[in-house]
Amino acid sequence: MGKLRIALIESSNPMDAFVGRSESSSLAVSAKLIGHEALSFEVHSRSDFQKVCEYLATADGDQCNDEPDAPMVIHISAHGNSQGIAFGPGIVKWKELAADLLPIFQNRHYRGKAIISLSSCSSGDQIIHTELRKLLKDEPERSPLYIFSVPGKTIAWNDALVGWTVLYHKLASINFEKKPVLIQVAKEIHALLGVSFWYTRYDVKKKEYVRYNPLAPD
Secondary structure, three states: OOOOEEEEEEEOOHHHHHOOOOHHHHHHHHHHHHOOEEEEEEOOOHHHHHHHHHHHOOOOHHHOOOOOOOOEEEEEEEOEEOOEEEEOOEEEEHHHHHHHHHHHHOOOOOOOOEEEEEEOOOHHHOOHHHHHHHHOOOOHHHOOOEEEEOOOOOOOHHHHHHHHHHHHHHHOOOOOOOHHHHHHHHHHHHHHHOOOOEEEEEEOOOOEEEEEOOOOOO
16 A cells, blocks of 8 residues: 555543653654654643644645655554543543544545554444434534544554554555555464454445454354
8 A cells, every 4th residue: 555644643641741752752763673754742621622624724735755655654653442532631531532633534635545454452442433423414524534433442552563563664555545454464464463453444335334353253
């Protein structure tokens, strides 16, 4: 598939900051070594997150030096639970998160498809796709190509970092729009690291979002 443009949006808590634990800074380095482009943002509140989304929504493919159609990955790294994502002291619920991300998907000046990656505990419970279906009912073609998430209430920081690095490395060399190929990649990552990635995609034929657990029995 080639290059990805990865926007790394992180909301670390103060204790992570004290010890220098940052998924976005580490992942940005590895992503660039793989051949992707990466941009990092630190946010401490929902308003910070909204400003980043508004900024990313101004991306113009005509200003790209190469690969103007490269997918743009919105990688959100934060603490969270089954209800949503934590930006600072508050939880942003899935419905709110979908609304905040909407300008990025509606930006017609960037031709590449969008992908969402949720690196937070219990992000496997996300229902962003349900909310986006309502918001994008008149323009489903603007739906994100994939929404990656992590099932389970806990995931080790180092395991998540390596897992995402391997995933983005694999996405650079496969046609990940083909479901069987992506399922095999997810199975390989789980076998290697014990890290599970679920994904949700918009099915053009069914005209709805479909969630996949690549580890489910065939």
